[in-house]
Amino acid sequence: MQRLVLRRKEFSLFQAFIYKNIGISLGDHKIYLVQARLAKRVKQLGLESFGEYYDFLVADRKGGELEYLSSLISTNVTSFFREHKQWEFLKSHLASILERSGGRLRIWSAACSSGEEPYSIAMFLAEHLPNMTQYDIKILATDVSPKVLKIAMSGMYSQKACMSLSDEYLRKYFSPVLVENEAYYQISDMLKKQIIFREFNLVTGDYDLFAQKAFDIIFCRNVMIYFDRPTQNKLVDRFHAILAKEGHLFIGSSEALTDMKKEFKSKSASIYQKA
Ligand SMILES: C[S@@+](CC[C@H](N)C(=O)[O-])C[C@H]1O[C@@H](n2cnc3c(N)ncnc32)[C@H](O)[C@@H]1O
Known part of the structure; x- marks a missing residue:
C-alpha cells in the first residue's frame, strides 16, 4: 500500500482544527508525529489522503471523529x-475539607484517561474514611476520549497497570479475573458506583452543566501541558468559577498556574486553593 504523506498545507489545516476544537497547539515540528499518528486512521476509513480525512473530520457533525482524533493526538x-505528594497532602487535609463542606464532597477528575485517577480517589477515600456511608460523596470523571472512558468504565486493569498497588489494596479493592488466559484485576463495585463517567471536552465543553455543582476538589492533571497559555488561563478561570469556597485544584507536577496568583493560593507544588 502507498505511504501517505501529510503535506504542509494539510498539516496547517489540522493544526488550526485541533487547536480550535481540542485546545492542543501543535508546533510546526509535529508534522511527522501527526502524519504517523493519523495515517492508520486514514487507511482504516478507506480514505486516500490526509486532505480527504480532513474533509471527513469537518463534515462529521456528531463529533465522534473529533474525539477519536484527540485520542490519537494526546497521550x-x-x-x-500518580503524584505521590498530592495524596499525602489530601491525607493531612481530608478532615478539614470534610468539615468545611459539611460532609458533602464533590470531586471532579477532569481528564481521567482510563480511570486510574478517579479509582485512586475512591480507594483513597475508602481507606481514610472507614465510616464513608456517613458522607455524601460523588466523584465525576470525564475525558474527551471515548476509547479511554470505555476502559475506565470497565474498571478492568492488567497486572502491569496495577504494579504500583500494594497486595493489600489489590485484595481489598479488586478481584482477580482471567480474560483469554491473561490475568486482570477488576475494580470492586463498591468503588465503581461512586463514580460517574462522562465524555467532556475541557476546551469546547459547556461549563454551565456544572453551574450548581460547587466542586470541593478538581483534579486536572497532566492535560493542561498540551494547551497554550490562553487556553490554560481560560480553563483555570472556569475551574475557579465552579470550585466551592476554598476548594482545591490539583494539577500535574510539571504544570503551574503562573498567571493566576490572585485567584488561587498555592498550597504546595501543583496544589492550589481557591482564594
Ligand atoms: C496524560 S493523560 C492524564 C490522565 C490523568 N489525569 C493523570 O494525570 O494520570 C491526559 C488525558 O487528557 C485527555 N484530554 C486531552 N485533551 C482533552 C480535552 N480537550 N478535554 C478533555 N480531556 C482531554 C486525554 O484523552 C488523556 O486521557
Whole structure:
C-alpha cells in the first residue's frame, strides 16, 4: 500500500482544527508525529489522503471523529496514585475539607484517561474514611476520549497497570479475573458506583452543566501541558468559577498556574486553593 504523506498545507489545516476544537497547539515540528499518528486512521476509513480525512473530520457533525482524533493526538498515560505528594497532602487535609463542606464532597477528575485517577480517589477515600456511608460523596470523571472512558468504565486493569498497588489494596479493592488466559484485576463495585463517567471536552465543553455543582476538589492533571497559555488561563478561570469556597485544584507536577496568583493560593507544588 502507498505511504501517505501529510503535506504542509494539510498539516496547517489540522493544526488550526485541533487547536480550535481540542485546545492542543501543535508546533510546526509535529508534522511527522501527526502524519504517523493519523495515517492508520486514514487507511482504516478507506480514505486516500490526509486532505480527504480532513474533509471527513469537518463534515462529521456528531463529533465522534473529533474525539477519536484527540485520542490519537494526546497521550493517555496515567497510573494509580500518580503524584505521590498530592495524596499525602489530601491525607493531612481530608478532615478539614470534610468539615468545611459539611460532609458533602464533590470531586471532579477532569481528564481521567482510563480511570486510574478517579479509582485512586475512591480507594483513597475508602481507606481514610472507614465510616464513608456517613458522607455524601460523588466523584465525576470525564475525558474527551471515548476509547479511554470505555476502559475506565470497565474498571478492568492488567497486572502491569496495577504494579504500583500494594497486595493489600489489590485484595481489598479488586478481584482477580482471567480474560483469554491473561490475568486482570477488576475494580470492586463498591468503588465503581461512586463514580460517574462522562465524555467532556475541557476546551469546547459547556461549563454551565456544572453551574450548581460547587466542586470541593478538581483534579486536572497532566492535560493542561498540551494547551497554550490562553487556553490554560481560560480553563483555570472556569475551574475557579465552579470550585466551592476554598476548594482545591490539583494539577500535574510539571504544570503551574503562573498567571493566576490572585485567584488561587498555592498550597504546595501543583496544589492550589481557591482564594
Ligand atoms: C496524560 S493523560 C492524564 C490522565 C490523568 N489525569 C493523570 O494525570 O494520570 C491526559 C488525558 O487528557 C485527555 N484530554 C486531552 N485533551 C482533552 C480535552 N480537550 N478535554 C478533555 N480531556 C482531554 C486525554 O484523552 C488523556 O486521557
